[in-house]
Amino acid sequence: MDSNTDLHKTQLLERMKQRTEDLAAKAEERKIQRDISAAENENAEYFHCAFSEMKEHVEKKIQRIDEIEKQNLRDYFDDLIKDIHAVQRFLNESSMFLAAFKIKKAQEDVTDLNKIVQSKMEEIQPKKRFGFRSKKNTEKGAAEIKKRLPKEEVDGKDSNKSALDKILERQFFGFNNEVGKHLTKSAEEVNNRQLNLVNLRDCRVEALGNPASLQIASLVDCTVILGPASRSAFIKECHNCTFVLACQQVRIHDTKNSNFYLHVTGAAIIENCSKVRFAPYTLNYDLLSEHFALSGLNQSVNYWDKIEDFKWLNENEASPNWSVLKEKERVFDWLNPKFKK
Structure with missing residues (x-):
């Protein structure tokens, strides 16, 4: 009888010890997840501030399109596409630290900005005197600007920092x-x-x-x-x-x-x-x-x-x-x- 009682006590103690260890392990796992969530929130806040400021900058430029002199429209659209390209690049570089739903929402915002600009360009493009033509007349309209943009960036011809570059510099x-x-x-x-x-x-x-x-x-x-x-x-x-x-x-x-x-x-x-x-x-x-x-x-x-x-x-x-x-x-x-x- 005594041996059975001792065995029962030993088994009970072992179960209690195992339960304590399991609880401790779960508590540590929850702590790790809290730490990870806190860090991710910190990174997301940094991204949100910079992205929102960049997006607002592009939206304000879009709103001013109708105020731009016709002879300056080509350069204005050129800068707009360059700005959207900068926003996209910032999103791509930041995506590794963002939750999937935040990436999706930000990408939708960038896509919407691009669609608005392309629509505005198509409205103006048919008017020959405002056409987007290169010096060699090889390309027209939005396709020319989009094709030319990466080459300008690679060649480093635009040495002046854009407003979005300055925003990124402040945040980065x-x-x-x-x-x-x-x-x-x-x-x-x-x-x-x-x-x-x-x-x-x-x-x-x-x-x-x-x-x-x-x-x-x-x-x-x-x-x-x-x-x-x-x-x-x-x-x-x-x-x-x-x-x-x-x-x-x-x-x-x-x-x-x-x-x-x-x-x-x-x-x-x-x-x-x-x-x-x-x-x-x-x-x-x-x-x-x-x-x-x-x-x-x-x-x-x-x-x-x-x-x-x-x-x-x-x-x-x-x-x-x-x-x-x-x-x-x-x-x-x-x-x-x-x-x-």
């Missing part, structure tokens, strides 16, 4: 479309701002400060060295890169053959990644402790090797998509000139 902070450069931001510049790194190739980026959050996309053969960020880091479509970063939570998508020297106090998540390796954050510089204090991150807590692979569902086997970078292969002196491009 960081670096984009650079090749083979050493890019730096000071602590004063990055502090409490979202840092964006987009479309970089063969670049070295240094930003030793306390950014609010990080958005990184489409980097190839780059080295990125960053001070501690207060909130999230989103990284997507990077190949053959090295990242040295600290943040509350990091989410890495569609990235290959890259190393991460990581300090993360919350969740570290990968999805659709392969051959990514992780090591602890080894960056050291004079103001690092001060920047950690500004970030609010706990410098003594680092889950750099607790990686959640959302595409690996086998709980009994380690994910083959990531590994720990061997200590003998790690870099410690990141600011030594020999490591700089």
Whole structure:
């Protein structure tokens, strides 16, 4: 009788322990999802502000079409199409961080703007004296303008920044479309701002400060060295890169053959990644402790090797998509000139 009672107690305790562990796991999963949602909301707010301002700018220009002198209509439509092209480009670059329904709504807005402009152009095109003709008279109307626009952008003939470029500059902070450069931001510049790194190739980026959050996309053969960020880091479509970063939570998508020297106090998540390796954050510089204090991150807590692979569902086997970078292969002196491009 006593042995049965003891067995019953043991089984009861085991069930209680298992239930406690399950509840803890579910609570941690909910926390991760809350962190992800908060970061996505932050990114969506940034996009919404810039996109709304750009869209309003184009709408105001459309409303002024009837006020434009006839001899200036060609250039005016030229600029309008260029503006819509800029809005589309901004949407394409931002879509990696947006929910599907937000992308769909924004794309509908861009399509509507384009339809309105094309309709206005077709109204005016038949009037020969206002025709859209090139110097060689090879193309007419909207087709000519749309064909000519990309060539002008590629050739760099339009050196003046458009109003939409200025809007993007106000909203976008960081670096984009650079090749083979050493890019730096000071602590004063990055502090409490979202840092964006987009479309970089063969670049070295240094930003030793306390950014609010990080958005990184489409980097190839780059080295990125960053001070501690207060909130999230989103990284997507990077190949053959090295990242040295600290943040509350990091989410890495569609990235290959890259190393991460990581300090993360919350969740570290990968999805659709392969051959990514992780090591602890080894960056050291004079103001690092001060920047950690500004970030609010706990410098003594680092889950750099607790990686959640959302595409690996086998709980009994380690994910083959990531590994720990061997200590003998790690870099410690990141600011030594020999490591700089």
